[in-house]
Amino acid sequence: MSPRGSNSGVYFQGQYEVQILDSSARRTRTSSTAIAAAIYDHAAPKENASKAPGEWQVFEITFQAPRFDDKGKKTENARFLKVVHNGVVIHENVEVKRPTTASLGGAERPLGPLMLQGDHGPVAFRNIWLMTVGKK
Secondary structure: OOOOOOEEEEEEEEOOEEEEOOOOOOOOOOOOOOOOEEEOEEEEOOOOOOOOOOOOOOOOEEEEEOOOOOOOOEEEEEEEEEEEEEOEEEEEEEEEOOOOOOOOOOOOOOOOOEEEEEEEEOOOOOOOOOOOOOOO
16 A cells, blocks of 8 residues: 555565556556556556555566576576456566666575565555465
8 A cells, every 4th residue: 555656666586676656647557667566667567457545456466586597597587477456467478687676686596585665655565475386
């Protein structure tokens, strides 16, 4: 939940950000940085599914970490397999070739932290579920 004017995000592996921000007044896709559910500086959502400021937003995100061979060489880029925002599928199978802006930095890796950002106004998080699944 974010009040009017707030801007935040959730980072997968501390490297790949999905935007959380007040953008309910934007009726069309704008950019990959200025709208909720954007994969920051990579992909704008298919549509704006944001609720009004102060209402709880729901995200369901299926993320695939970059893959590496036995020698540590990256063999496959990270990928957002599906992002659902307030019941609307807004991203499917989006390849992320590099970390997004404001990541924790450093080399891409097969594992990393889930990071909740809260630096541009207040934001609240609740009911966070994290499931790790093995390679197919």
